[in-house]
Amino acid sequence: MRATVHLTHHRGNWLGEHQHHPRGELKGELLTYQRTSKRGVLTVATLRDPNNHIAEPIIELLDVALYLIGPQGLHLRGLERLAVDVRYQFVVQGWVVEVR
DSSP states (O other): OEEEEEEOEETTEEOOTTOOOTTOOEEEEEEEEEEEETTEEEEEEEEEOTTOSSSOOSEEEEEEEEEEEOSSEEEEEEEEEEEETTEEEEEEEEEEEEEO
16 A cells, blocks of 8 residues: 555654654655564565565564554554664654555
C-alpha cells in the first residue's frame, strides 16, 4: 500500500511531539513479509520506492509489531539496524504510517 511514514525515534531515542526526524517524512510502498533468522521467524516491514521494487528499501523495520490502528493509518514498532563503525547495532524505532 502507498503510505507516508513519520519516524518516532532517532538512533533509539524517542522524538517528542514537536521534534522531527532528520530524514523527514518518507513516502513509498509499504510491504511486510517474514524472514527467517537465528532468532526464528521475524516479521519485517519495508518502505520501498513504488516505481522500483528491485532497489534496496528506503527503510526497514525488523521484528515489527502493530502498536495502534486508526482510521487514518497505523503505528508500528520494531527494531532498526544502524551501521556503527564496522558493526551493526539494533535500536528501537517506531513508524506512524498514514495510508494514502
